[in-house]
Amino acid sequence: MRLVHFVCVLALGLGLGLSAAKADPSFWRYEWPETDFSQTSVENWTEILSGGPPKDGIPALDDPDFIPVSDETRIGDREPVITLEIDGAVPRAYPIRYLTWHEIANDVVAGVPVAVTFCPLCNSGITFDRRVAGTVLSFGVSGKLRNSDMVMYDRETQSWWQQAVGEGIVGIHTGTELKMLPSWMESWGEFRARNPEGLVMAEPGWPRDYGRNPYRGYDSLSRPFLYNGELPPHGIEPLVRVVRVGDRAWPVERLREAGELTEAGVTITWASGQASALDTLAIDEGKDVGTIRVRDAEGNDVVHDILFAFAFHAFWPDGEWMLGG
Known part of the structure; x- marks a missing residue:
């Protein structure tokens, strides 16, 4: 249903x-x-x-x-x-x-x-x-x-x-x-507090119900939409978020528990306060998925993505799962 x-x-x-x-x-x-x-x-x-x-x-x-x-x-x-x-x-x-x-x-x-x-x-x-x-x-x-x-x-x-x-x-x-x-990705509150003189994209002039999530409940499903590929290994649920850096993936839940990890040449931090855009009808009311930052040894931001586990496995089938232990 x-x-x-x-x-x-x-x-x-x-x-x-x-x-x-x-x-x-x-x-x-x-x-x-x-x-x-x-x-x-x-x-x-x-x-x-x-x-x-x-x-x-x-x-x-x-x-x-x-x-x-x-x-x-x-x-x-x-x-x-x-x-x-x-x-x-x-x-x-x-x-x-x-x-x-x-x-x-x-x-x-x-x-x-x-x-x-x-x-x-x-x-x-x-x-x-x-x-x-x-x-x-x-x-x-x-x-x-x-x-x-x-x-x-x-x-x-x-x-x-x-x-x-x-x-x-x-x-x-x-x-x-x-x-x-x-x-x-971070919360609007985080961006605003750090960049009081910053800029934000204005509301587009299209007739859309901005702020409403048309994918309500999507990240709680057991399977992704229009996907027939293999599911992730290690018993990882397909719609949990992972942090991808290159061909490595860290489960966000592991980062939530640790708060900060330094592995494979990067430091990844997790902080609460960001809502899921794919949970409740009103985006601002979504469950807390936290904000991830990925930096190198010099403190520079590193290219990364936070995507669902099934997508990482689909596009990086030989990628490395950073599960700890």
Whole structure:
């Protein structure tokens, strides 16, 4: 019943029907006439499914507006934001209440073209440099999923990109890797307290119920949505959060218990106060999943992701599980 409830809420929330139709490149050529399907790293096309919305049915944001932290009154203190701090620029917060409905924000920060991305079905929030071989790409949402993870596309070449790994999987950019930039999820209250002079993305002008979670109860399900791959090893539940650094994954519950761990050249900290964006209907009321920071020996923030265990196992099947003991 919980999965049925989730699917119904998702369909209503997006205003679009859901389809589990399997991938068929010959069919997709009509939808994607400019995509070169002859170039691909996808060996099994049945891994790619339609998530329901068509191409751009989930509209990416371009050049979003920002307002001073002191002017923001809508966001609850516990709501998650993706924080991006680039030298030469005022720190910026990208609220998950907006990225839940748009998934990609194409922005420019201190002269660096970036794509701030969030895949709700994998809880994957990653920031990419949009420059590839001297060309600045802009990204949209394809409407396709692979291992339940968003497949992005670039508007310049219509190539498809896997969000969780930042790599081209279909088209002329197959095999090309986007540079990931250090960013992290924290609560709005944490960002505001640390950056009183910071900026926060303004509410987009789309007719969406921002602040409401269309994936209500998702991170309490026993299985992920539209995923048919192997489940994680070691008895790890598929929808628990893990911290990925490279090809290693630390269960967040282990970090919650420890508070701080230094392993494999990084120090990872956990602090309470951040709500899950995928739990209750009102994001600010979600269960406490805590804020993770990952730093190197010099104290610099390290590229990482906090995604569900099933997604880590799907994209890093030979990855190392940092279970302790």
